[in-house]
Amino acid sequence: MSPKATALVELQDLTKIYGSGESEVRALAGVSFRIDPGEFVAVMGASGSGKSTCLNMLGCLDSATSGRYLFCGLDVGTLSIDQLALLRRNYLGFVFQGYNLLARTSALENVELPLVYRRVPAAERQQSAIQALQDVGLGDRMHHVPSELSGGQQQRVAIARAIVTSPQMLLADEPTGNLDSARKVEIMKLLQKLNQDRKITIVMVTHETDMAAFATRTLHFKDGLIERDLVSEKVSA
Amino acid sequence: MxxxxxxxxxxxxxxxxxxxxxxxxxxxxxxxxxxxxxxxxxxxxxxxxxxISSMGTNLLIATPGSERHGPTASAAQPFKQDDVRIMLRELGSVAEVAPAGSLGALLVNGNLNWSSTVTGSTNAYFQIRAFSFELGERFSDAQLQSGAAVCVLGATVRTKLFGTQNPIGSSIRIAKVNCAVVGVTRPKGQSSFGMDQDDFVLVPLATFQRRITGSTDVGVIFLSAHDGKQISKVKSQVAALLRERRRIAPGAMPDFNVQSMEEITxxxxxxxxxxxxxxxxxxxxxxxxxxxxxxxxxxxxxxxxxxxxxxxxxxxxxxxxxxxxxxxxxxxxxxxxxxxxxxxxxxxxxxxxxxxxxxxxxxxxxxxxxxxxxxxxxxxxxxxxxxxxxxxxxxxxxxxx
Structure with a gap:
């Protein structure tokens, strides 16, 4: 891979320690890597390997114990809680295993939510949200509430919510974890399409090799350290 | 947002x-x-x-007994008939003066009887207390002066003793004195204090003094000020006059009390x-x-x-x-x-x-x-x-x- 001037993400010897003394847990024990714009990275590892902690770090939801996290060259460790929120609002999108949609709220309103915090005017907000829902193939389900949607459809709404702001990086935590195999492939293809067509950088935590095969690069975590960093030769499609 | x-x-x-x-x-x-x-x-x-203002905002009530020591009317010297006359003569700001005395009494008409209050006063009483007549009329001057055995009934007393009958011309017994009914006042209704303002019978003051109590004392004086006069000013004039009449040294506590309706309100x-x-x-x-x-x-x-x-x-x-x-x-x-x-x-x-x-x-x-x-x-x-x-x-x- 040819090194670029500024990586989208660069971790330098990042550690995260939970608790203290005897009960101390080293979730991340000094991790360094960089992600360039346009990459689709799968993060794999057994539970407790530090992969989820790493994703929380990348998502600015948690702060490191030591080391540096540079986002577009900006040292995230120096930002206040509010600045971190603004960074998430303007540059990041999240997709979770449990969809995490607002209950009793229509798909459209769920997708509009990030734009509300961005102070986008109502009309424009709705237009963008409709576009995002059409992009994920839910143009005909906009007014359904989550309980009226299947798991796959809910995850599509969540993806629409994550991309409606055109983020620099989409972070996905086991996005296919709750789905049957046919839906898993659908979601993975959708993510892949977003990565290829819209050049959205994606970092996805998964424990399934089949899902990781859709990514262009795989990071294997073990005991809080990166065990292997592989660029895929052949990507699933 | x-x-x-x-x-x-x-x-x-x-x-x-x-x-x-x-x-x-x-x-x-x-x-x-x-x-x-x-x-x-x-x-x-x-x-x-x-x-209260329906009772007359320009109403003043003078009672014997000092304010500070509560109702000690018995100990204090009562007012005299002359006090009233002099008030009317000396005080230009006073419109009406009604000396009055009252007593609880049993009223009897045939086999009906009713416990009420008998008040002795003058025609000024009706004016000051704003009573108007439903039947009959007020006392004549002759009746007032001679102490005739006549009376005016409050609406409640009329109902209790006569029902719906016209009582004018009939007589009732008030504390052993037979009095002819000459008038009935229009009902005023319950006052806010829960007191029935129509439960009374009025006789001329002379009748009250001679035939009922046997004393020429005046228990209370009702006064009304002329419209537009400052009540507090009238009140102090009345008080000053009474102090003089009762020979109360300057600075000493008065043995009477003058209250305006305004103060009570x-x-x-x-x-x-x-x-x-x-x-x-x-x-x-x-x-x-x-x-x-x-x-x-x-x-x-x-x-x-x-x-x-x-x-x-x-x-x-x-x-x-x-x-x-x-x-x-x-x-x-x-x-x-x-x-x-x-x-x-x-x-x-x-x-x-x-x-x-x-x-x-x-x-x-x-x-x-x-x-x-x-x-x-x-x-x-x-x-x-x-x-x-x-x-x-x-x-x-x-x-x-």
Whole structure:
């Protein structure tokens, strides 16, 4: 891979320690890597390997114990809680295993939510949200509430919510974890399409090799350290 | 953003109609009771004041006995017939003077009898106390001077002794004296003190003194000032004259008491205001309890919606935005409850005022105050839960089941 001037993400010897003394847990024990714009990275590892902690770090939801996290060259460790929120609002999108949609709220309103915090005017907000829902193939389900949607459809709404702001990086935590195999492939293809067509950088935590095969690069975590960093030769499609 | 947040708050309230209405009920009852208490209190106060002024605002009452030592009329020297004459002659500001004495007495007409008060006075009494005649007429000068055995009945006494019959020309026995009925006054109704103003029988003062008590003393003097005269000035003139007549050294405590209706009204006003304040304070406590109810529900709501807060934080909501959202929700709950409470309070106080024959007084200031109070209850009691929500850790909030 040819090194670029500024990586989208660069971790330098990042550690995260939970608790203290005897009960101390080293979730991340000094991790360094960089992600360039346009990459689709799968993060794999057994539970407790530090992969989820790493994703929380990348998502600015948690702060490191030591080391540096540079986002577009900006040292995230120096930002206040509010600045971190603004960074998430303007540059990041999240997709979770449990969809995490607002209950009793229509798909459209769920997708509009990030734009509300961005102070986008109502009309424009709705237009963008409709576009995002059409992009994920839910143009005909906009007014359904989550309980009226299947798991796959809910995850599509969540993806629409994550991309409606055109983020620099989409972070996905086991996005296919709750789905049957046919839906898993659908979601993975959708993510892949977003990565290829819209050049959205994606970092996805998964424990399934089949899902990781859709990514262009795989990071294997073990005991809080990166065990292997592989660029895929052949990507699933 | 603000508008969206308010819309969001109302949607959240609608989502849980049962819980929201129970929470609002606390505020509704609180606000309504404040309004009802104050509205009824003011209505009653207004009625008392207007009743008193129906007795004549320019009325002065002079009684023997010092103010400070309470009703010691027996110890104090009573007024004399001459006092009245001199007052009329010397004091230009005084329109009417009615010396009076009264006594409890049994009234008998055939086999009907009724315990009432017999008052001896002059025709000025009717003018000062604003009595008009339904039947017959007032005493003639001859009757007044000679102390004739005649009487004028109050409306209540007439009903008790004669029913619907015309009593003019009949006689009744008042404490062993047979008196011919010459007139009946028009009913004035119950006074605010629960006293029946029509339960009396009036005889000429001379009749009262000679035939009933056997004493020429005057127990009380009613005076009315000319319209437009300052009551306090007239009052001090009357007091000065009485001091002179009764030879009270300058600086010494007078052994009589002159009161104006204005003062009595003012005293009553102080009492009723204190009562209204007390009632209002009790009602305010229920508002406070309602506020605690809101805090309780909002705390439950924050816990219940921890995951939602996690979602909002993860997509970039700042703590202050989450705080604002929950504050607006608490304010919307209490504001909505406040509006309903105001409507309920006005309705109930209107109906109650009608039932209790009190004037219904709209209390715009209380409406505004209780609305602002309920909205601030929302802010105060919503703040703690909202702050709790805004300080949640997004990762833990998202993991919350």
């Amino acid at each position: 603000i508008w969206t947040t308010i819309l969001m708050a109302f949607r959240e309230i609608k989502r849980n109609p049962m819980r929201s209405s129970l929470t609002m009920l606390g505020i509704i009852i609180g606000v309504a009771s404040v309004i009802i208490m104050v509205a009824l209190g003011r209505g009653a106060a207004f009625k008392i004041t207007s009743d 003012a005293t009553l006003g102080t009492v009723t205001n204190a009562l209204i304040a007390l009632l209002g304070a009790i009602a305010a406590v229920s508002l406070l309890v309602g506020g605690i109810g809101i805090m309780n529900i909002m705390l439950v709501s924050v816990t219940e919606r921890t995951r939602e807060i996690g979602i909002r934080l993860s997509i970039g909501a700042r703590g202050r935005e989450v705080l604002f959202q929950f504050l607006v929700e608490a304010m919307a709950l209490s504001g909505l409850g406040g509006i309903m409470g105001i409507l309920l309070g006005l309705l109930v106080s209107y109906v109650a005022a009608r039932l209790m024959h009190l004037p219904f007084s709209l209390v715009p200031d209380m409406v505004v105050i209780s609305f602002l109070f309920s909205a601030s209850v929302g802010i105060i009691f919503g703040y703690l839960p909202a702050r709790k929500a805004s300080r949640l850790n997004p990762i833990e909030a998202l993991r919350h089941e």
